[in-house]
Amino acid sequence: MFKKNILLKLDKYFRTFFFIYLGIIFYLSSLTSVGNTGIFNFAHSDKIIHFVEYSILAVIGYIGFRKYRNYKIKLLIFGVLFAFSDELHQLFVPTRVFDLVDFSIDIFPFVILQFIQNPLDINTIKIKGLYRNKIYELFRSIINDIDFRIKKGGEFTVWIRDNFIYYFYKGNYFYKTKCKKCDPKELKKEIYLDLKNFLSRDISKWGLIYMTRPIKKLHYMQGSLNEKRTKLKKDYLVSREKAELLIKLYNIEKKILNTIDKNTKALYINIPFCPTKCAYCSFTSYSLKTFSKYYEEFISCLKKEIKKKLSNNDSSSIKIIYFGGGTPMSLKKEDLKDILELIDNYINKNQLIEYSFEGGRPELFNDDKLALLKRYGVNRIAINPQSLNSSTLNKIERDHSIQDFYNAYNKTIKYDFDIINSDIILGLPGENYMHHISTIKKLLELKRINNITVHILSPKKGSKLYQKGYDYNKSVSKSHKKIKKILQKQDFEPYYLYKQRHILDNLENIGYAKNFRYSYYNIIMISETNEIIGAGTGASSKILKGEKVITQRNPKGLVEYIKTIKKEL
Incomplete structure (x- = not known):
């Protein structure tokens, strides 16, 4: 745990090194020959070098961008684009060629990254600041294994203040998110997405809906069924499975109530x-x-x-x-x-x-x-x-x-x-x-x-x-x-x-x-x-x-x- 906390504190340095390392990779790809010193003269040595080179990049990116939402999929997209551009630019380097096998090996560490779970170890969360009571009621209702608090302290703190949501972990500043609108609905959505990232898991297939009667959301929504389905998924972060279930029940309910x-x-x-x-x-x-x-x-x-x-x-x-x-x-x-x-x-x-x-x-x-x-x-x-x-x-x-x-x-x-x-x-x-x-x-x-x-x-x-x-x-x-x-x-x-x-x-x-x-x-x-x-x-x-x-x-x-x-x- 100590090592993980140290790495979280050093994330900004890893982000800087990430871009420096990109330059190093690009420089090595510009050389007409790499690995002919005799040290790497064995079968498939160039493939192994590619894998190690991009594995290091993936690990640096993983540590550096850990706090950002959807960081793994974004790193994968970036890795694919960079690896492709890296191979493409080698067409213009004497003795180098565009190699699809090398490209596949380059992106493989980023694919592996998608399956690695690295949740923060959080047992207690304190909510403070704007609309704290409403936010507390939501999250204590949908996350069963974490003790949410308002009065007592917690090892993780969510503080809503001045159009920002500040996060503190183990007493230290951790991350912040800017809110477009600081109303309860927007704040719940932003905190939900951040906690989903920090905990490395889907919090709830029902998203922000936790009240007894989810179907009443559809009663109050304007628009067609398709528009209501979209609002459930976009505004309330409801999964496709639960949105379809709710729409189905809404249709059945209407038929029954018509009688x-x-x-x-x-x-x-x-x-x-x-x-x-x-x-x-x-x-x-x-x-x-x-x-x-x-x-x-x-x-x-x-x-x-x-x-x-x-x-x-x-x-x-x-x-x-x-x-x-x-x-x-x-x-x-x-x-x-x-x-x-x-x-x-x-x-x-x-x-x-x-x-x-x-x-x-x-x-x-x-x-x-x-x-x-x-x-x-x-x-x-x-x-x-x-x-x-x-x-x-x-x-x-x-x-x-x-x-x-x-x-x-x-x-x-x-x-x-x-x-x-x-x-x-x-x-x-x-x-x-x-x-x-x-x-x-x-x-x-x-x-x-x-x-x-x-x-x-x-x-x-x-x-x-x-x-x-x-x-x-x-x-x-x-x-x-x-x-x-x-x-x-x-x-x-x-x-x-x-x-x-x-x-x-x-x-x-x-x-x-x-x-x-x-x-x-x-x-x-x-x-x-x-x-x-x-x-x-x-x-x-x-x-x-x-x-x-x-x-x-x-x-x-x-x-x-x-x-x-x-x-x-």
Whole structure:
């Protein structure tokens, strides 16, 4: 590391020597004979001299221009042009000739250079100066393996000041970039490109996009689809692969939304209880083992809130109902019946285009509850194993077996729900590429499953997994890509996606559907095109005021929610 730091400090001298060395090469090429002293009189000695000569040039250039963006490809282009001109000018030197073999040997060190990775060793980065908070939020969300800071110091510092971005490494001035416009968008782009160079890697295929709903970028963009595609790649540095995915989903979303009236509303009901809390979970959920004493009060408050909100809204406009959580199947049979009956008193189930129930944990599925759901009009149900690897289920504290999942599936198909969804998570502890592929293939063997959501683990501070700390397997991106191909071969097409901060490899969660078995709720929840009435702990209501979306959130805390509902109702 000491030697690397010394070389970084001496880069300007290497740049000077680079041009001096060019002159030396040109001078040697002007001589009528080189290498006839007897020292180099062996087979192919001239070829070896060429290789050594240009290898030295490549190394000097590599050190001298290391801090500049795209320096390797620029050095290659320069090397090709210089080597060509060097051979060309030898046509005018007696006894010398233009030799394509020599030209190929000359450029070979620059080709090798393209495959050498030389990242700076950076573990902490401090952001200071103009728009530091916005820049901090972006980079801490898309680069998982570096600790970004605002207050504490870091071994690498980014300082935005006076139309320049200054970089300091190990306390010493390192580099600076001039900004054309010092607005947040331009600054993010410039810093992204510089860090990509310093770290010698692609930071994110999503470029500067890190928010939950990437597709909303397309909603606000003007122009044709081609123009939007270009803006994604040029203005937001999104890769071609992700830009094409987003355009595809945008087209699917438009077709689906054209079938939904703009006045259509959704009712979302959050059930916060779970049999146990999974080790990866940071959502608003409470283990019944610990919080069962609040169960009855919660059910009472939830019924009051649903009744109040349905009374205050035109029930004929509610055409989508979604039970989420937590684990809705954790409701007792009589309470589930009461809530379904209450909703049925206000909403005609024949007007619904979707009635979803995130059953969740398979060990809770039974015929009594499934029969109730079918009777009251539920047409989409989710059985979520997350993984079909027994050791993984133990590590994430799911408290159910693989056989529980198969039992839940076999019970569910008897009731002929139109859509059966299953979720899986990539990046769980102990899992690798083979586990991921095995899980998806086992799911696809169950022919009635026609809706699959592939999640990527997003380690959150509120989860047990984060607090314990663990190293995820580096095959997540490979698995994600392969699973997409497997699903598409089986006629599953992606129809919605969302991202999360700190998501592994800065990937995305994608919902896939077969035979157009989409979830309308997922579409409007991500696109924010329709109003949502939220009830239950942590539920959000979405109110549209022209182009503006107003979010009203219920308290996340179970006790706080109960107190709030009792006070208001």
